Amino acid sequence: MPSSLSPSHHNFRPLEDFLPQNGAYQLLPFRFVRFDTTRYLLSNFVGEHCLVESETLHELVSKTLRPSSAGYSALKSRHFFFESGETSALHLLATKYRTKQAPLAEFTSLHMIVPTIRCNTSCVYCQVSHKSSTDQSCDMTEEAADRALDFMFRSPSSHLKLEFQGGEPLLNFAMVRYIVERTRQLEKQTGREVSIVICSNLSLISEEILQFCKKYHVDFSTSLDGPRDLHNHNRPSAEFDSYERTLAGITRVREALGICAISALMTTTQASLSRPREIVDEYVGQDFKSIFLRPINPYGFASRAGAITHYSTTEWIEFYKTALDYIIDLNIRGIIIREAYAALLLRRILTPYGTGYVDLQSPAGIGISAILFNHDGNVYASDESRMLAEMGDPHFRLGNLLTDSYENMMLSDVLIDTLTETMTEGVPGCSDCGFQPYCGSDPVRHYRLQGDIVGFKPTSEFCQRHMALFRHIIGILDGGSAAADVLKGWMY
Ligand code: SF4
Structure with missing residues (x-):
């Protein structure tokens, strides 16, 4: 006698009946x-x-x-x-x-102030027409500084960040001090918080400066281009050993403010290309947990000296991939260090969250993510916009703190037009590119290299570089190996 549960007698329909049909x-x-x-x-x-x-x-x-x-x-x-x-x-x-x-509703977060363009090093890739370390004609005035801070506190961003750029900001430490103290006063009055970073070669670090930074919670960012000979080749000074000064400064900042109070980044020159592992080893040796591998910018002395023509985008991509693979391998072996640009790309690829990084946004992040106040009161849509102006083309100048209102500058034709034309969702080439959700626009670079803020993607080095990085990173993630786990651990 058949069981009442036998397949030939039950009333259940097969599983396929409950699945959607083709x-x-x-x-x-x-x-x-x-x-x-x-x-x-x-x-x-x-x-x-x-x-x-x-x-x-x-x-x-x-x-x-x-x-x-x-x-x-x-x-x-x-x-x-x-x-x-x-x-x-x-x-x-x-x-x-x-x-x-x-992030679009957050509006401008990063506000860069240039207290002076005096400098005491002569970097081969310098993008600014820097002045001698004693020429005070290019220092910011208190009036311009006050207007810059008024401007910054107009931003609705919940993460205000103030970054001192140069020249070498510490050559005008009096102005840095003035701006920091004023910022902390305005914080109390408005109930808002601002994180502050000084981008410095650290050559002028003193006990007085460190104590001030400790009191006012100011961090540092510096440049470290690799081992001694490479760093000094890229960032020479007539006054001191640039590498020695930077390392000594890193040590002093860490001792006074803590290990996390200083970060470093490097710029790739032609001399760097053959040394990706040595550069990474230098960062590991100096106990950095992060390295930012950057290509050279096509502005200022970098282009005049022919430095950007000394290597191709393809060469930089090979350099980057070699360095990144080496960093991943170090992590697998238990040495923790992260590549900062890969971390930004991973956040774009694996999460719905923004990065705030100017070049990885649609529309472009210039002006609405970051903005720069130059020593003379001129306001630029980005640091690269200032560099372009230093070369004689002020296309991305939004106005001047001393003569123009916040509204006039943020609603200026050049900014609105640029934002309108850099929505990658509708940009030729990007609109049907599978990497579009992760990519962004760099209108200043495209304007500089191709004479057009949108750019022609088939010949754009920005596009070529990003396509290669997306392919490399997604390929590693897809491998599902220990390397993929390392990359997933870099997201923040
Ligand atoms: S990879 Fe190139 S085509 Fe694709 S979105 Fe980025 S810039 Fe546009």
Whole structure:
């Protein structure tokens, strides 16, 4: 006698009856780009992505993707389509999109002030027409400083950051002191908080400066380009051993303010290209937990000296990938150090959160993420805009603190036009690029190199560089190995 539970007598329908039928879904907007010989990267407008074989892509768009196939649930859970009658996916997508765009409402966070363009080093890539260390004609006045702070406190950002740039800011420490004290007073009056950083070569660090920075909670950022010979080649001084001074300064800052009170970054010159591991080793040896590997900027002395023509984007990409792979390998072996630009890209790739990094935003972050007040009161949409002006082209000058209002500068034609034209969602080349959700615009660099703020992407070095970095990082993540775990640990 058959059991009452035997398959031939039960009333249950087979599992397939409860699964969606082929094609019973609606596609959501997404972009794609060929990733390697057989796969495509699919990304949607909140940045979720999938690497799929070309056959899967064809099935997805022709609505023949089978619910039992491996790609179905991955693509569904990442919102590349939704099943008919299901609305929760759309609500979730909308929430992620609001989160992704939230930084736009935050508005300008980083405010850079140049208290002087005097300097005591002669870096080969200097982007500013610096003056001698005793020429006080290029120092900021108190009136301009007051207006700069008024400007900064007009920003609605909940994370105000004040950064002193130069020249060498410590050559006009009196103005740095004035601005810091005034900032802390304004904090009390407004109930807001400002984090303050001095970007310095540290050659003039003194006990007085350290005690002041301790009292007013001021951190430092410095440049360390690699081992002694490389650093001194890139950042020579007629007055002192640049490498010795920087290392001594790092030690003093750490002792007085704590190990986290100083960070460092490097600039890649032609002389750096063959030494990626040595540069990383220098950072490890100096106990830094982070290194920022930057290509040279095409402004100022860097371009006049021909430095940018001494290496190609392809050469820099190879340098970067070698250094990054080495850093990952160090981490796997237990030596903790993070590459800062990869960390920014990972945040873009793996989370819906913004980075605040000017070059990785749509629209461009100039003016609305960062802004610069020059020693003479001129206001520029970014540090690179100031560098361009130093070369004789003030295209991105928004106005002057002494003569123009906040409204006039933030609503100036040059800023509004630039923002309007740098929404990568609609920019030729970017609008149908699978990396668009992670990428950004660099209108100043494109204007400088291609004579156009949007830029022609097929020949854009910004585009070439970012495509290569996205491919490399996503490729590592997709490998699912120990290297992928290291990268995931860098997100912040
Ligand atoms: S700049 Fe290049 S990599 Fe970036 S979104 Fe545009 S086309 Fe894609």
